[in-house]
Amino acid sequence: MKKLVILGGGYGGMKIMQQLSAKDLPEDYEMILVDKLPYHCIKTEYYALAAGTESDHDIRVPFPKHVRRVFGNVDNIDVHNKEITLVGDRGEVETLQYDKMVIGLGAEDKYHGVPGAEEHTHSIQSMESTRKTYEAISNLPPRATVSVVGAGLSGVELAAELRESRQDLTIHLFDRGETILPMFPLRLSTYVSSWFEKHEVDIISNSNITRVSEDALFNHEERIASDAVIWTAGVQPVKVVRDIENIEKDRKGHIILTKHHHIPDHPDTFVVGDCASLPYAPSGQLAEKQGEQIVMILKKQWAGEELPETMPEMKLKGTLGSLGKKQGFGVMGDKASVKGRVARILKSGVLWMYKYHSGV
Ligand SMILES: Cc1cc2nc3c(=O)[nH]c(=O)nc-3n(C[C@H](O)[C@H](O)[C@H](O)COP(=O)(O)OP(=O)(O)OC[C@H]3O[C@@H](n4cnc5c(N)ncnc54)[C@H](O)[C@@H]3O)c2cc1C
Structure with a gap:
């Protein structure tokens, strides 16, 4: 064959x-x-697995049965x-x-050559690394400090979920830019920033992480003690x-x-x-x-047919992000932005549909 x-x-x-x-x-x-791995993993939910708000089992989907599987x-x-x-x-x-x-x-993960980043940060890029991140976060003592590096979609979702999961933690969210979520309209970035302010997550803009050690990271040359650093910066x-x-x-x-x-x-x-x-x-x-x-x-x-001269455009439907289990934000279609509870319900709906169509 x-x-x-x-x-x-x-x-x-x-x-x-x-x-x-x-x-x-x-x-x-x-x-x-x-x-x-013996199942498909819903990577878009890794932030919740890491924060301990979703179970491992809930983000697994069986592979289709008509395909021979080699592990x-x-x-x-x-x-x-x-x-x-x-x-x-x-x-x-x-x-x-x-x-x-x-x-x-x-x-x-891409570590951009930052010394110590690969060795001393946690990851949410694979199922295996996310499980380790979950374990590390879960085992943090009361009032520990977590630093999340990178305030794109996954960093923002992780920081918010972590806030809901562990109210005792001090959470820093570092980003290179002037504002977080650079790929979203400013209106949504402002909304998400105010959510973080209200929920006492400390956003550190214009940051440049120059080094990570076992118990700290360095923003420019300033040392910031951290019990866990999570890398979502590329x-x-x-x-x-x-x-x-x-x-x-x-x-x-x-x-x-x-x-x-x-x-x-x-x-x-x-x-x-x-x-x-x-x-x-x-x-x-x-x-x-x-x-x-x-x-x-x-x-x-x-x-044996001829291949199309022009391929159809890949039309994307927009992106939705979560701020914990109750609030969210996103862009639908070309430009319409949504925020708050409606955005969160839509995001949960997308996940439900994905699982449903995958046979879960
Ligand atoms: C926290 C987070 C939130 C996200 N949110 C969104 C979102 O809201 N919307 C969105 O569209 N995208 C989102 N993304 C991005 C999205 O998850 C990825 O773009 C998507 O998973 C890429 O799909 P893929 O098929 O290329 O690979 P993946 O889905 O990553 O799958 C790769 C597969 O390859 C397997 N594999 C990898 N290496 C090996 C190896 N050496 N040998 C054997 N098997 C291997 C893995 O087990 C896995 O099954 C998010 C990502 C993260 C981390």
Whole structure:
């Protein structure tokens, strides 16, 4: 049998598996998912897992049953010889040849060369690291200090959730910019800042974290004692993807693709989601939209049809963020902003729909 290999069952990989049923595959093809985990994880909820307000079980979704699953850590990807190398739980090494493949292994933290950041900060970029972050936060003594570095969507959601989860903590939220949430309209940034002020989360703007040590971080040269530092200050494709040889990548290590989402000169190797170089900020929503287009291209390739000269625009529906369990903020469609309880209800609704459509 020929193999369509999906590397990573994240938002992009899941969408492809959901939209390609067994009958959509040519008779001589099987679809194989490779992931290190035995279930899809709802990464957009990692802030709540870390803060201890959502259970591990609640953010797992079973992988589709019509796909053969291979569990292991992808260790090497050779797109020139169409081969991947996996390391299993017990250290056993396996190689897997593919006929077609979609790389969707997601992102990990980018530390921008800040000394001590990788060693001394906690992460919410993978399920495993988020579980460790949850444990570290849960074990903090009363009145401990937590510093969250980066006030984009995930940092803001984490700081707010943590405030609701642990009222005794001192929480600092550091950001490089003048205002938090730079990708949102100023009106929403102001609203979120006033929520933090009211809930006694200390926003430190125009910051520059120059070093992190075991018990402190340094903003410019000022030492700020911290019992835990959580890093939400930037992401990049996972290392195994950054390490793929002899293909073109952008400045951040995302793989450059053709308009049909495959690697140039490699029409059988596609890339989806946070690993792909796209003209939009990475998001789960974007990974899903791109996944839909990859399914369209795969079907055309199998049918021997010509690929479209122009690809449809990937229309995104906006972004919603939470401020604890009761308040939220977001942008819907092109520009309409929402805030307060309505935004939070909408966000919960989106999560409910996502789980429902994934069969939970
Ligand atoms: C706290 C937080 C909040 C967010 N909120 C939003 C939001 O509101 N809206 C939104 O659209 N986006 C949001 N995002 C971004 C979104 O989660 C990502 O853009 C999205 O998950 C990317 O999807 P993906 O398919 O590229 O990869 P992922 O969903 O990250 O999936 C990658 C998969 O690859 C597997 N994997 C990784 N490395 C290996 C390996 N070496 N071997 C085997 N398997 C491996 C993982 O187990 C995982 O299943 C948020 C992110 C965070 C952290």
